[in-house]
Amino acid sequence: MSQVYNFSAGPAMLPAEVLKQAQEELLSWQGLGTSVMEISHRSPEFLAVAQESERDLRDLMAIPDNYTVLFMHGGGRGQFAAVPLNLAAKGQRAMHLVSGSWSKASVVEASKYIQADSADIRFERDGTIGASLDMMPELSTDTAFVHYCPNETVDGIELFGVPQTDKTIVADMSSNILSRPVNVADYGVIWAGAQKNIGPSGLSVVIVRSDLLGSPQADTPVILDYTAAANNESMFNTPPTYSWYLSGLVFKWLKQQGGVAAVEAINRQKAELLYECIDASALYNNRIAAENRSRMNVVFQLADESLNAEFLAQAKDNGLHALKGHRSVGGMRASIYNAMPLIGVQTLVEFMREFERTKG
Amino acid sequence: MSQVYNFSAGPAMLPAEVLKQAQEELLSWQGLGTSVMEISHRSPEFLAVAQESERDLRDLMAIPDNYTVLFMHGGGRGQFAAVPLNLAAKGQRAMHLVSGSWSKASVVEASKYIQADSADIRFERDGTIGASLDMMPELSTDTAFVHYCPNETVDGIELFGVPQTDKTIVADMSSNILSRPVNVADYGVIWAGAQKNIGPSGLSVVIVRSDLLGSPQADTPVILDYTAAANNESMFNTPPTYSWYLSGLVFKWLKQQGGVAAVEAINRQKAELLYECIDASALYNNRIAAENRSRMNVVFQLADESLNAEFLAQAKDNGLHALKGHRSVGGMRASIYNAMPLIGVQTLVEFMREFERTKG
Numbered sequence: 001m002s003q004v005y006n007f008s009a010g011p012a013m014l015p016a017e018v019l020k021q022a023q024e025e026l027l028s029w030q031g032l033g034t035s036v037m038e039i040s041h042r043s044p045e046f047l048a049v050a051q052e053s054e055r056d057l058r059d060l061m062a063i064p065d066n067y068t069v070l071f072m073h074g075g076g077r078g079q080f081a082a083v084p085l086n087l088a089a090k091g092q093r094a095m096h097l098v099s100g101s102w103s104k105a106s107v108v109e110a111s112k113y114i115q116a117d118s119a120d121i122r123f124e125r126d127g128t129i130g131a132s133l134d135m136m137p138e139l140s141t142d143t144a145f146v147h148y149c150p151n152e153t154v155d156g157i158e159l160f161g162v163p164q165t166d167k168t169i170v171a172d173m174s175s176n177i178l179s180r181p182v183n184v185a186d187y188g189v190i191w192a193g194a195q196k197n198i199g200p201s202g203l204s205v206v207i208v209r210s211d212l213l214g215s216p217q218a219d220t221p222v223i224l225d226y227t228a229a230a231n232n233e234s235m236f237n238t239p240p241t242y243s244w245y246l247s248g249l250v251f252k253w254l255k256q257q258g259g260v261a262a263v264e265a266i267n268r269q270k271a272e273l274l275y276e277c278i279d280a281s282a283l284y285n286n287r288i289a290a291e292n293r294s295r296m297n298v299v300f301q302l303a304d305e306s307l308n309a310e311f312l313a314q315a316k317d318n319g320l321h322a323l324k325g326h327r328s329v330g331g332m333r334a335s336i337y338n339a340m341p342l343i344g345v346q347t348l349v350e351f352m353r354e355f356e357r358t359k360g
Numbered sequence: 361m362s363q364v365y366n367f368s369a370g371p372a373m374l375p376a377e378v379l380k381q382a383q384e385e386l387l388s389w390q391g392l393g394t395s396v397m398e399i400s401h402r403s404p405e406f407l408a409v410a411q412e413s414e415r416d417l418r419d420l421m422a423i424p425d426n427y428t429v430l431f432m433h434g435g436g437r438g439q440f441a442a443v444p445l446n447l448a449a450k451g452q453r454a455m456h457l458v459s460g461s462w463s464k465a466s467v468v469e470a471s472k473y474i475q476a477d478s479a480d481i482r483f484e485r486d487g488t489i490g491a492s493l494d495m496m497p498e499l500s501t502d503t504a505f506v507h508y509c510p511n512e513t514v515d516g517i518e519l520f521g522v523p524q525t526d527k528t529i530v531a532d533m534s535s536n537i538l539s540r541p542v543n544v545a546d547y548g549v550i551w552a553g554a555q556k557n558i559g560p561s562g563l564s565v566v567i568v569r570s571d572l573l574g575s576p577q578a579d580t581p582v583i584l585d586y587t588a589a590a591n592n593e594s595m596f597n598t599p600p601t602y603s604w605y606l607s608g609l610v611f612k613w614l615k616q617q618g619g620v621a622a623v624e625a626i627n628r629q630k631a632e633l634l635y636e637c638i639d640a641s642a643l644y645n646n647r648i649a650a651e652n653r654s655r656m657n658v659v660f661q662l663a664d665e666s667l668n669a670e671f672l673a674q675a676k677d678n679g680l681h682a683l684k685g686h687r688s689v690g691g692m693r694a695s696i697y698n699a700m701p702l703i704g705v706q707t708l709v710e711f712m713r714e715f716e717r718t719k720g
Contacts, residue, residue, distance in 0.1 A: 004394055008400050011397060011400060011601055012398060019395055026383040033366075034364055034681065035379055038366055040371060041561070043368075043682070073438065074583045075433075076598075077597035078433065078581065078583040081582070201601050202603060219472045219473060221442075221472075223437050224581060238436075238561045240603070241371055241560065241561050
């Protein structure tokens with residue numbers, strides 16, 4: 001098998017070094033003679049994993065001391081419920097900024113617990129599609145929080161600013177957490193499903209300003225309860241230990257790469273390379289406004305859609321996997337999270353040029 | 361490192377053959393050049409895993425066609441909420457039979473959504489502790505379901521019968537699913553957190569009679585919603601794919617062992633060996649009534665508790681790990697799920713005899 005680059009949107013590519021380490025220690029971890037996935041979450045050995053992974057994440061994101069870090073079950077759909085259940089009273093208002101399909105989905109789930117206001121912040125202008133935080137409407141005084149999604153995986157739309165408001169800001173960073181520095185203090189909650197930039201699916205990371213804890217709605221299921229998780233070091237229930245362990249390895253790997261700022265520089269380079277290739281081409285097209293072009297999920301269409309199947313088949317033959325766009329938007333999508341090396345994008349770009357030369 | 365036998369109650373030992381296969385294919389699964397944990401849950405390759413694991417579980421448990429099998433996030437605490445949310449109307453009654461600490465905990469969570477009646481079915485008799493389904497009280501006609509836990513991991517109490525009632529029976533089989541044949545048709549719902557007899561933590565398996573689907577409470581979080589899961593082949597949200605894959609390997613392993621009846625024969629042998637050792641000893645003591653002695657979690661106390669620390673230390677030196685009892689009951693606990701080979705229990709028994717000879 002020659003080298004494969006996997007552009008899956010999630011579950012997604014993990015750093016090769018992390019998987020290699022996981023493989024080496026799968027049967028006997030730390031000389032224990034058992035796998036890390038076989039030991040109690042309350043064993044001293046696993047508690048060390050838990051503490052170290054939190055410490056590394058705090059270092060990487062410069063998380064202030066007045067924030068609590070939680071490792072919870074589930075992914076985005078779970079957090080769509082957890083956010084209103086933990087941050088608002090039953091029936092209270094909260095504003096959801098809709099920039100794509102994930103932020104849109106958050107409204108549906110939140111509506112079960114609160115008055116989930118929403119505002120469409122997408123625009124279409126001169127043939128380009130984008131979204132702008134300036135389109136946030138005025139907020140009523142009883143708004144508990146403003147929820148938004150700074151990177152829309154399906155749409156390929158990224159928002160590089162922060163909503164301007166004195167309300168609590170909640171960011172669904174599932175697909176761009178740790179891809180560039182953010183100022184955690186700007187947010188009330190940053191949450192992320194793990195399966196794009198952190199680890200395997202089944203784990204969510206939640207960074208919550210500690211003063212927001214303490215008032216979950218009475219019928220919050222305990223597995224979605226930030227306060228119960230905070231009071232029990234994320235071990236009120238048995239956490240998804242193997243995913244947590246792998247996430248810890250990813251955090252270590254990020255530190256070895258030089259941290260988030262260093263990784264951001266590579267992420268910029270990867271995205272620029274790919275957008276340049278698309279912009280220079282007559283075959284490939286990306287309609288996202290320049291200021292919203294995602295560095296994580298690069299969507300593009302082929303001018304001649306009848307070539308889609310051949311593009312995907314030839315790409316796969318060249319070790320370039322999972323480039324098919326989300327079924328709701330079609331076309332292609334290259335997800336280039338932290339774990340995707342520059343050479344992977346270079347290989348993709350070479351392939352795209354060659355495909356256009358022969359077929360375009 | 362010499363051979364280790366891991367008696368952890370959960371996350372627990374997995375079959376050595378399963379871990380070996382997982383290790384071999386961790387970096388390149390099915391020749392794809394990527395890990396199974398890196399691919400989309402909607403890829404044809406993962407969908408095959410999902411379908412095959414369901415088929416194997418159906419074979420192993422002889423699950424009738426009118427039952428739906430779900431693979432969901434979370435574990436027991438999640439299902440404590442999911443059961444009432446999916447099976448009862450807001451405020452409706454349901455009966456919870458309390459035989460130990462897990463069934464007791466289920467009442468607390470259910471009380472958020474329904475009138476969670478409970479009945480203590482434990483007894484203490486002639487110095488033994490046990491529980492009896494005959495102690496179930498009469499049920500009011502509007503009882504939506506009867507929830508019980510046929511194996512109490514912490515207490516070491518197993519119930520080998522089935523509650524006698526025409527109400528829907530819900531069984532928390534987290535710690536004894538697949539350890540012996542059960543008649544699925546006796547139950548409305550059988551559910552299990554994976555981390556004892558199925559796979560790593562972070563996954564729950566739910567077997568639900570299909571006519572019970574369709575009426576979740578309006579504010580059921582979608583990640584706990586049986587109906588949404590059933591309508592989307594457990595992929596309304598991204599499932600915990602790696603845990604699911606490992607569970608599928610465990611199901612294949614069980615089939616290779618000859619299925620559940622064959623595994624039950626070994627489980628009986630393992631438990632008998634250990635209880636015989638305890639009963640023949642002046643140092644070790646198990647107070648569970650004969651008819652309730654768990655085949656999965658064998659709890660025992662040392663007559664001289666000052667020897668506890670030395671027992672645990674020497675056991676560990678002999679490769680016998682995680683024998684400490686749950687902090688709420690103290691003493692020792694040997695969890696001997698399906699993955700624990702007979703030789704592991706034989707080695708434990710030899711060690712216990714030798715320890716008693718030198719220290720008892």
